[in-house]
Amino acid sequence: MxxxxxxxxxxxxxxxxxxxxxxxxxxxxxxxxxxxxxxxxxxLPERDVPARKIALKNHDGKQTIELNIEEYGKRGTPILLIHGFAGTTYSWHKIIPKLEKKHRVFVVDLKGFGHSDKPFDGHYSLYDQVDLINQLIDKLKLRNLTVVGHSMGGSVGMLLAIEETKTRQRRIKKLVVVEGPALDQENPSxxxxxxxxxxxxxxxxxxxxxxxxxxxxxxxxxxxxxxxxxxxxxxxxxxxxxxxxxxxxxxxxSMISFDTSEVASSYRKMNLPTLLVWCDNDEIVPISVAERLNEILPNSRLQTLKGCAHAPQYLQPDELAKAIARFAN
Structure with missing residues (x-):
């Protein structure tokens, strides 16, 4: 048996x-x-990847939390890849080789996922993640950065872009949202x-x-x-x-309690060039969300991928990598 x-x-x-x-x-x-x-x-045996830990300040500003990152490529403008709910840096393994040829690629495990710290502190909201990614960008001294977020990572990217617009820091140059739940919809089951x-x-x-x-x-x-x-x-x-x-x-x-309507009003003020990438068969965040979001954002365009659902980085890695590279360039 x-x-x-x-x-x-x-x-x-x-x-x-x-x-x-x-x-x-x-x-x-x-x-x-x-x-x-x-x-x-x-x-499985550990993957042989160029990984290291970056020490950041946790929510209380006192304790240290370490995020796991992987770094690829030696030239070109930087790209930061942020995985979705229950994902890890491995989520991007099929597109990293296609991006690192002309870009410096940074891949991060969000707090609580992959090889990043997982403290029992209750602070796992999108805003907690945004705070840590903001620190990470500053610590790595990234500029002219293209942020790419998938699903929950796309929501993190949207919040980063809103904050970037308000503070006018000019660290982030472009944003790619891959099937991110950025508007009101039925919660994924x-x-x-x-x-x-x-x-x-x-x-x-x-x-x-x-x-x-x-x-x-x-x-x-x-x-x-x-x-x-x-x-x-x-x-x-x-x-x-x-x-x-x-x-x-x-x-x-924290994702269930997050109220997208509270931040949706800020989308119209986002002047960051934004690429929305959606699969035509996505049942978790339907393409109708992308269409509505594309109408709201002042500087966005929508690209649809065929034959995939909510994970194009697995089923359409070539098309997704091409879309990101063209946009980043």
């Missing part, structure tokens, strides 16, 4: 059944099976379920990290997509670290 039966159930679940479970959030309940049946921790008190901590505690990662992969790719095992295992490793699951839950809760 396989020891990772829940994983196999999810890998082989019919698309129609998975879709029905996803709409109700019940797909996460499958994670409870992991407690009873067991799961093999399939750890995964985020909604993870924010439920009592139930969600129990499910996450019981669920093997691989299964948590696999659910996220299923939700961000088109129906019928065969889940990539290395992708799942790489993203799952962060949930084995102390504070990994805690950070996931706290981030989900």
């Amino acid at each position: 396989p020891t990772n039966l829940p994983n196999e159930i999810l890998f082989n679940m019919p698309a129609r059944l998975y879709s029905a479970l996803k709409k109700t959030g019940l797909v996460l309940v499958i994670a409870m099976l992991g407690l009873a049946v067991g799961s093999c921790a399939m750890m 995964l985020v909604s379920v993870l924010s439920v008190p009592v139930l969600s901590p129990l499910m996450i505690a019981a669920g093997p990290p691989e299964l948590i990662s696999k659910i996220g992969s299923k939700m961000t790719h088109p129906r019928g997509y065969k889940t990539n095992r290395e992708e799942v295992l790489r993203q799952a490793q962060q949930f084995y670290e102390p504070g990994g699951k805690y950070a996931l839950l706290k981030t989900a809760t």
Whole structure:
């Protein structure tokens, strides 16, 4: 009998059944099976990447928090890549080689994710992340910077751009938002379920990290997509670290409570050149959000990618990299 039966159930679940479970959030309940049946921790060797830790000030201004960054390329204008919810620097691994040829590329693990610190301090809001990224930009002395954010990272990028416009610091030159939830919409089912008190901590505690990662992969790719095992295992490793699951839950809760209407009025004042990149089949942040956002922003354009859902960096890496490089140049 396989020891990772829940994983196999999810890998082989019919698309129609998975879709029905996803709409109700019940797909996460499958994670409870992991407690009873067991799961093999399939750890992969560390990737050989140019990574280092950057010490920054935490929310209280006293304690130090370290963010993990990777640096690529030796010439050209800088690009900063910010992953989405439950992502890591690995989320960008397919497009980094295409960007580093003509750019200095900086890839960051947000607080609570990847190899960055995961303190039990409750401060995982978008504004907490923005504060740390602002410090990071200053510490690295980045100028003429193109910020690229995917999903939640796109929201972080939007808030950075608003602040940049207000302060007129002129560090950030351009912004690329890849399927970022920047306007009012129905909350993604995964985020909604993870924010439920009592139930969600129990499910996450019981669920093997691989299964948590696999659910996220299923939700961000088109129906019928065969889940990539290395992708799942790489993203799952962060949930084995102390504070990994805690950070996931706290981030989900903060995203639910974030009121986009409070910042939407500032979008019209954003004069930063902005590229919106959206997949035509995105069910998490529908393309209608991008169309509305494109109408509001004074200096933006929208590019649509075909044949992907909420993760073009995996399924359309060439097209996404080309779009970013052309815009950054």
